[in-house]
Amino acid sequence: MNCKVGINGFGTIGKRIADAVSLQNDMEIVGVSKTSPNYESKLALDRGYPLYCAIPDRISEFRDKGMDVEGDLNDLIDESDIIVDCTPGGVGAKNSELYKKAGVKAIYQGGEDHQVADFSFNSLVNYEEAYGRDQTRVVSCNTTALCRTLYPIKKQYGINKVRATMIRRGGDPKQDNRGPINAIKPKMKVPSHHGPDVMTVIPDIEIDTTAVKVPTTIMHFHSINIELKNKNTKPEDIIKTLEETPRVTLVTEEHGIESTAQIIELARDANRPRNDVWEIPVWKESIVIKNNELYYFQAVHQESDVVPENIDAIRAMTKLEKNPTKSIQKTDKNLQLNP
Ligand code: NAD
Structure with missing residues (x-):
């Protein structure tokens, strides 16, 4: 069965990771969350990603704009094997307690401090150390x-x-x-x-x-x-x-x-x-x-160079692949990174 990935924060980094996950055959997007019903929320729905509201009291704002919302962040966490937190710097640290309490694995981005996960990741350097981990930060x-x-x-x-x-x-x-x-x-x-x-x-x-x-x-x-x-x-x-x-x-x-x-x-x-x-x-x-x-x-290219690292981090943390080279090659082939 494919690994179920939830994206919290569907902005510059989140939307790219969602598309990259969708190109892999061992993982799938089960939902993405947004705080407001804007053009990126519409994009998520257009791409077929189930949409969740990051802030529970705002669900009606989405529905008022005709956007179908599956639930709130807690519902997205329930659906996911791993959450990729792509919220603005500092928000991920606040969310970390929620993820730990729910027992869901989580990846944070470079806007957070190293301490958010006590482990900072790069595919070439320390993929093996990410294997099976619950919390990882992909650096900036x-x-x-x-x-x-x-x-x-x-x-x-x-x-x-x-x-x-x-x-x-x-x-x-x-x-x-x-x-x-x-x-x-x-x-x-x-x-x-x-x-x-x-x-x-x-x-x-x-x-x-x-x-x-x-x-x-x-x-x-x-x-x-x-x-x-x-x-x-x-x-x-x-x-x-x-x-x-x-x-x-x-x-x-x-x-x-x-x-x-x-x-x-x-x-x-x-x-x-x-x-x-x-x-x-x-x-x-x-x-x-x-x-x-x-x-x-x-x-x-600040908007995209961290995307392949996030895919490898998902694969290592959820034990889909133990060998770093195999994961890197698989990610890159599916993104068509080399041509
Ligand atoms: P962004 O502002 O483009 O996207 C953030 C998303 O999170 C938006 O969709 C916003 O609606 C949503 N959001 C805001 N508050 C939220 C909350 N409380 N809960 C859930 N979602 C919330 O930001 P970004 O550029 O994608 O940055 C995300 C992370 O990636 C940051 O840690 C950033 O430092 C890091 N990063 C950014 C870049 C870059 O150049 N943009 C590069 C590498 C890493």
Whole structure:
């Protein structure tokens, strides 16, 4: 029997995870919850996902707008083997007591602190530790991207120290209230929280990060500098390692990929749903080693890179698959991530 997945919070991340679950043959969506009867609630119904109201007293608001609601959050929990909590940062922590009390497994997103589950997940790094767990946090878009490239480099060449700058999008495309519109806004907390967040997944890495917000909505961008342990490492070695790493893709200026704009255009041309880029694109030309220090640039599609990780976390926690590589391959094949 398929694993029954409930999505609490059908927004940017939740709707993508729901669609990705629907593409797998070992799990299915039993319902999604919304707080208000808006266009995303209508989308859920159009896609055939049973709709639940996250706030019980609001059920009549949905029914007044002609939207069929199956019940409230407690009913969704009853129907589910696992809940993927995709509510705004901080709400997941409040919901965690409800999930624990109901004895339902739960996945939280990167807007929550590590303590929400006491376990932070990345498929490549610690899939085995998620096997059979009741509570897991899939780390944020930036942390997922950093883990995807740092982990294989650390494993093969050793890392003394990472310094990375996150050039962050001001808001997601749908967020008409975010900014800056015409400024570059540095995060004054130096180092930023991203380095410690990477250490919740890869504890024995030394990393400091800084962060800046810029007026763009489509992607984040990372400028990464690594002091390598192995002094004989060549750029070709790093290229080969990243080419062999799942969910990392090399892009090149030679093909006219000179910015995040062209990466999104590639995804649009490939008819990717919502122009999603689940992989982390790394610019080949930016992979340079000088005095044993590695430099590279990578882009992050913040709305979608965490989606495959959520699918793998479901598979590990509900014991559908013990082998990380098999789960990663299955997820990626069903998403058609590789073409
Ligand atoms: P979002 O605002 O797009 O969606 C959140 C959804 O939760 C909305 O449908 C909203 O109606 C619903 N909601 C609000 N309050 C709720 C409540 N009390 N109970 C149930 N549902 C409620 O947010 P998002 O961007 O999808 O972010 C969700 C989580 O994913 C956050 O932890 C965020 O940090 C994380 N995340 C976001 C991004 C990104 O770039 N958007 C990337 C990675 C991780």
